[in-house]
Amino acid sequence: MIKYIVRRLIALIPVLLGVTLIVFTLLYFTPGDPALVMLGDEATPEAIAQIHEELGWNDPFWVRYFHYVVDLLHGDLGQSYTNGRPVFELLIERLPKTITLALISTAIAVTLGIILGIIAAIKQNSIFDNLCMLLALVGISMPHFWQGLLLMLLFGVKLGWLPISGWGEVGNVILPSLTIGLGSMAIIARMTRSSMLEVINQDYINFAKAKGQKSSRIITGHELRNALIPIITTIAIQFGNMLGGSVITETIFAIPGVGKLMVDSIRSANYPVVQGGVLLIACIYCVNNLLVDVIYAFVDPRVKTNLSNAR
Amino acid sequence: MEEKKTTEPVSEQAVMTVKDLRTALKTRQGILYPVDGVSLEIPKGKIIGLVGESGCGKSMMANSIMNLLPKNGYVAEGSILFQGKELTTCSKEERRKLSGNRITLIFQDPMTSLNPVIRVGKQVEEVLKLHKNLSKEEAKKTVIQMFTDMGIPEPERRYYSFPHELSGGLRQRVMISAAMICRPDLLIADEPTTALDVTIEAQILKKMKTLQKEEGTSVLLITHDLGVVAEVCDLVYVMYAGKIVEAADVRELFHHPRHPYTEGLLNSLPSRNRGRRLRSIPGVVPILTEMPEGCRFAPRCPYATDACRQKQPEMRQVGDSHQVRCVLDRELISEGGEANG
Numbered sequence: 275m276i277k278y279i280v281r282r283l284i285a286l287i288p289v290l291l292g293v294t295l296i297v298f299t300l301l302y303f304t305p306g307d308p309a310l311v312m313l314g315d316e317a318t319p320e321a322i323a324q325i326h327e328e329l330g331w332n333d334p335f336w337v338r339y340f341h342y343v344v345d346l347l348h349g350d351l352g353q354s355y356t357n358g359r360p361v362f363e364l365l366i367e368r369l370p371k372t373i374t375l376a377l378i379s380t381a382i383a384v385t386l387g388i389i390l391g392i393i394a395a396i397k398q399n400s401i402f403d404n405l406c407m408l409l410a411l412v413g414i415s416m417p418h419f420w421q422g423l424l425l426m427l428l429f430g431v432k433l434g435w436l437p438i439s440g441w442g443e444v445g446n447v448i449l450p451s452l453t454i455g456l457g458s459m460a461i462i463a464r465m466t467r468s469s470m471l472e473v474i475n476q477d478y479i480n481f482a483k484a485k486g487q488k489s490s491r492i493i494t495g496h497e498l499r500n501a502l503i504p505i506i507t508t509i510a511i512q513f514g515n516m517l518g519g520s521v522i523t524e525t526i527f528a529i530p531g532v533g534k535l536m537v538d539s540i541r542s543a544n545y546p547v548v549q550g551g552v553l554l555i556a557c558i559y560c561v562n563n564l565l566v567d568v569i570y571a572f573v574d575p576r577v578k579t580n581l582s583n584a585r
Numbered sequence: 586m587e588e589k590k591t592t593e594p595v596s597e598q599a600v601m602t603v604k605d606l607r608t609a610l611k612t613r614q615g616i617l618y619p620v621d622g623v624s625l626e627i628p629k630g631k632i633i634g635l636v637g638e639s640g641c642g643k644s645m646m647a648n649s650i651m652n653l654l655p656k657n658g659y660v661a662e663g664s665i666l667f668q669g670k671e672l673t674t675c676s677k678e679e680r681r682k683l684s685g686n687r688i689t690l691i692f693q694d695p696m697t698s699l700n701p702v703i704r705v706g707k708q709v710e711e712v713l714k715l716h717k718n719l720s721k722e723e724a725k726k727t728v729i730q731m732f733t734d735m736g737i738p739e740p741e742r743r744y745y746s747f748p749h750e751l752s753g754g755l756r757q758r759v760m761i762s763a764a765m766i767c768r769p770d771l772l773i774a775d776e777p778t779t780a781l782d783v784t785i786e787a788q789i790l791k792k793m794k795t796l797q798k799e800e801g802t803s804v805l806l807i808t809h810d811l812g813v814v815a816e817v818c819d820l821v822y823v824m825y826a827g828k829i830v831e832a833a834d835v836r837e838l839f840h841h842p843r844h845p846y847t848e849g850l851l852n853s854l855p856s857r858n859r860g861r862r863l864r865s866i867p868g869v870v871p872i873l874t875e876m877p878e879g880c881r882f883a884p885r886c887p888y889a890t891d892a893c894r895q896k897q898p899e900m901r902q903v904g905d906s907h908q909v910r911c912v913l914d915r916e917l918i919s920e921g922g923e924a925n926g
Contacts, residue, residue, distance in 0.1 A: 476697065477692055477694060477697040477698040478697065478698055478699055478700040478701070480653050480692070480698075481690075481692060481698045481699065481700070481708075481760075481763075482700070482711075483651075483652075483653055483684070484651055484653060484684055484685060484689065484690040484692075485684065485685035485711055485712045485715060485763065486681045486682060486683070486684035486685035486686055486712070486715050486716060487681075487685075487711065487715060488681065496700055496703075499700075499702050499703070500700070500701065500702055573702065574701075574702060575701070575702060575747040575749070576701060576747070576749050579747070579749065579750065
């Protein structure tokens, strides 16, 4: 198992290198001159040229990429063009907010999603089932920003229960978490339902019934444990999406997290920050995937056997 | 648990009496009856065979007794009397207390009947947890003892195995352990060896029979394999298209089958056809939506007359321990079937 984890961690290196290459290339070809942003409208051509020279922007693409990767290996993500602070510091400062948001959203999505999914599966084809699945469909179809705006309008403006922007108080977390979490909740609910329905008809569920087990224990002890396997994948993918979704949600709700930092940086052509941000989220994504594969082995013993047989 | 010698299929010592049981399935084509008026008695300490082709309602019968019918299924009529308790009307909770404890079930396919994510020892222990008041260590010890009795090698290690780590034979032994660990009064075995190869089948049957003898458990063995019936059963019920067509002592049935269907089944046994082509029964079991009006076997019966096709025959006594649902009065030839070979 430990061998497997180490192998997976080593395999992360080329993936992350790939990420740096893609991000670097994209930003390289993005029009707009960061030097203009740094110096303002009054910049003289000489000053711009000087900055280009200082930052090595006149070098060819591969040389610039090479320098970037070497710096990365030294733990240097570069400095922000706008205020000169190290990118690493900027990101670490904002990361807790983004992670908090993603975790709370995941918690909401997972708890509600699984509960709704189970009830829908048990009461298959009932009114409750149909209602749940209709809501889930709405949840999946509605884009985050639109959901966010509607929530703001209802709870912030009309009812005035919750603050519509900012960070720092408990109330600030609720609307953005809901915005990010509702879509995922809908997907998890649908996944749970179909996964449960598949398990409910298995022979081993009948075996559990024949043993005289209570229905409630059959659901939690036998059905859910098996149904959970595909649900975990969904949750993991959703967690990644929530991190990505934070870009939009943080902007809408004016939360000073990594997502908002990236959007602001794109607007000001602050490339090192954008690169750093994307790399950070990619890292979290990869670790998240690895974590899921490890959790798999614990939920499904067959996976564990395969892992130990593989070596 | 003392052994009582009874030769009659109908006895006062019945563990379970099923009377006129009709099990219904609600479908788009209307209400269908896969089990249609079945009566049978399971005497104490005996092994009863329930034989028939696939699709004749055998498993529905077992599921009706075990309360495992699909969502659209229910017992429409009749009674299932278990040790004086009417199962069709008693509460869910009462039935739950009997299931796995006094009445147990072995499933057909051991590959799919064990929960893939739970250790097999725990799955057997679950039964004890539900029905017996044992401490954790006692329960574990009982399970390991049961595994030893069932001939599972390295029982302590197997206790922690997951189903996918065991062979089909071992899994079925685990299933039987779960079914026998509470020393039930009635064990329903639904094709317990169909999914296994023949050498394993023989071992498992032997083990089941030994356990059954030791505990005095009654067994309802559901199978399509007359070879298995000949080997282990005391009494046999032959089922066709949702109805019992013949019931007899196992020797009587093999030597003097009265129903053409039984005869057909016997003729399709390889051991009875040495050196000759196997004879199968032409046609298939009628599907539930298209049941013939008269005798349900008439369309496939070589002796069928117009009378057979019009009116359903009743079950009638033709010997001490022999009943048949057929109007034909002559004794059919069984010994190799010379007369109509």
